Amino acid sequence: MKSVVLVVIFLSFHSNGFHIEANRRSTSNHMDLVDVFVEVDLSGPLRTVNDHFLSVAIDASLAAEEKFMDLLSSPKLKTLAKALAPAFLRFGGNRQDFMIFTPLTHHQKNVSAEHTCEDLELPPMLEDRLKKEWTQQEGFLLKEDLQRKYKQVKFTEYTVDLLYSFANCSGMDLIFGLNALLRTAANVWNSRNAKSLMQYCESQQYRMSWELGNEPNSYEKKAGIRVDGNQLGQDFVHLREILSESKLYNNTGLYGPDVTQPHDRRRDLLEGFLESGAKAIDACTWHHYYVNGRDTSLEDFLDPEVLDTLALRTNEILEKVELVSPGKSVWLGETSSAYGGGALGLSDTFVAGFMWLDKLGLGAKLGLDVIIRQVLIGSGSYHLVDNNLDPLPDYWLSVLYKRLVGPEVLEIEAFSNFLQGKRIRVYLHCSNRKSYGSGAVTLMALNLSGHPARISVPARMSNSTVEAFVLQSDPPGEEGLCSRSVTLNRELLKMVDDKHLPELKGTSLAPTEYLQIPGFSLAFYVLPNAQAPACR
Template sequence: MNVTSSILKDVDLFRVLRRVNDRFLSVAIDASLVAEEKYMYLLGSPKLRTLAKALTPAFLRFGGTKQDFMIFTPQHDFSKSWNFPKKSALPQEDLCERLQLPSLLEKRLKEEWAQQEVLLQKEELDGIYKKVKFSEYAVDLLYSFANCSGFDLIFGLNALLRTGNSWDSKNAQMLLSYCESKAYNMSWELGNEPNSYEKKAGIRVDGYQLGLDFVHLRKILQESKLYHMTGLYGPDVGQPRDHRRDLLERFLESGAKTIDACTWHHYYVNGRDTSLEDFLDPEVLDTLAIKTNEVLQTIELVSPGKKVWLGETSSAYGGGALGLSDRFVAGFMWLDKLGLAAKLGLDVIIRQVLIGSGTYHLVDANLDPLPDYWLSVLYKRLVGPEVLNAAAFTSQGVEKRRLRVYLHCTNKRSSDFTRGAVTLFALNLSKSPARISLPTQISNSSVQAFVLESGDPGEEGLYSSSVRLNGEVLKMVDDRTLPPLQGVPLPPGERLNLPGFSFAFYVLKDARAPACR
């Protein structure tokens, strides 16, 4: 079999190209989980909390299509301000233990949730958008999950509650008052993909008016003792197409000063008509740069210096691509997005979805981790927020497009590696193995290799729902324990071998990069 040889070039260990947020890789819980409130109790699963903790530090976004159809409907009479049950005096650890889901109830809920997912996906396909009522219990379960797992919660408010052309804030104010009474530290969004309101609800909201709605929300937050300095993010527009860029420009004209970061959504392909080849196509992966640069240009023009986030993102829109978005092959889109987005200067990426309807989740209906989950955990452990420059070229000096490489300082939170270590992560989109030669300044470093391959052999393995790390299939030891996720040491001076259709993290322990000390 042919082996593709590449040389790592343009490596700069002295300068940080970009620095992203410490919570760069963040996750979402889709608001579809609250379509029936009982499913929110899944957030009390000890197994799900174990999996969630390994993804921190991170933001946890609660939002999506259903958020603009959600009405806060408390079960107690909250008509008198501050007439709420007070926050429990139990210590946080005891509270987290107390709110855990009993195993028999978890088993039944998981079985019912698998059926509910099918129903929700059919509604999505048919374009059915029902109103959803949620109570204070759903908020308690969500906040407990975020807090006990170590996430920073961002709650998406309904922007389609409108009086005339303006946002009607009464329902949101009731929710905010409840959350404040419980001392729930959280951030906020208003609306999800306003560019599609006309399709979903027959309402067209102008970008300028949307900005005024955010001004109104910020004023409400500023009047709160707890939320006067809280984060507000938006407008969560879809990627640039037709009038969407105009909507973003108009929003920024009136609302830019109200938001802490400007959010937009990105998916590569339509989940209903995509293919395996799309997931491995360098040209498809490169479209992220085109769309990102369009958004960055728009924001820089109207609101220079504003942080930009991918507020919702995954491989394929429309709930994901069946048999692809939750399989091993999805990792190529996900890891490349993490590398390219950081290099382009996006500050945070929120992955759709940790749990929720669709086929792009990180854990399945049984709450078992899928390949992209393991990839995300390794990224969290090994990759730091400092982006360095690097590129892969063939010996003829031609950039290798099917071998994609990214270089960061190694995560300083990891006690296994010294300061000055760097992490190279690489994707091989070809079935032929690849060999990477390191440049002189780091060629003598000892290396820890974390090579991820499909759980099943051959090209059919791209459809696998399991993944091997250095040859061992990854699975939980038990519901409260992850496997150790250890690297394999490589001797200094050895070239890096990347099998066909695989990706890997290489920690160069003795790189002594000045930028990373």
């Protein structure tokens, strides 16, 4: 037998599940190899996440000049958004707390009952002009972010119409972030502007959910206003009372407080908020980023220890919420790879996918119910869609996750005696029932190293084929880690046209065939006939 780098996966059924054992064999050049043992339990789900688990945000910066909201009428963008449904669509971010609803005296609704989603399309010439102007606008927004000096943003019914139309036509559920920095002399939230906005939304029968404020722990730096957790909780209770008086919104979702990672005052703010306001919210939201976008490195994006920091922060939040409000759902209300708008040349390239897929896998396993990706479109370099409205690598990864992965999380543990073993990370879910039948499972794998391997499924699994979806950069390997192009099973991914995505087909493998796992790759392996009891 030829000497190769080989990962052999042995699957044997037991009454309560099966286990996967992965062994690496030596090569002719005596490369150091790693033995990995993976245990899996298919008897029942570890937990079940929300069917909107992978959700997305539109940054409020898009409305800093209302004309840029017209980009939401782009046929291409609507096509891309539809492929991510079902999902929540969060409208929020730093500028959320500087936005004032300013109704027009005479408003002609942008969307009427007679219009279909196909009718509401941005003319190509206007789209091209807005895309060019948006590039310049991003420079102004970045300057504001760096100086932490934000201008007041006035928006009209037009912004709301376009947002709701985009969400509705994409099959997403809109979450609108209200301005919490509108405050009285007693430092209590002034709800007058929010009531005006809600009255308009209710008059149009816009079904949506709400948030109040974005990262309140940073208000002092951004606006010279300090709000403690107890008062913030009371503000949410006040908002819930307003919603309860509405025929349309009396049972709608309310989420918050959208704090950043918990330490020092941020921890105190969250505790105070939960004590006074937990009863008002349907889910507790917090924000997570791994690194500072201004001083991070390529190595950080591939470092298992950096990825593991998510567990530390998540467990701290979960414990705090469970202590004060047992059973309350916890969401990552905003998240990506690097804060500060992302890391230029990293957060919008293939290497960002390692942080993104690991966050989806680990977050679900830890107990997060929804993860909202910053952003689908908006300022920064952590977007899923670039300034030309073309999909980036993390977009394609997100679409595959939506199609292949179901909400039931299964127990899987990987063990190794070697440090290098930490660079192979695996997660397991039931497969998406809309794509696969009962009993199917989807294994997600990340290879953070540059060494290739092969996966062999033994012949005794002859009743189950394997569908492989392997994502690599273009060009593949280390050379392409910072590429904005990605391949699926060696085929370059790109839109067919503005209204159609490619098929995104997997490679079907018979039980006796081998699956190549390249170095620096991300993969989904679907076992349609695994007959997992947890997935029936």
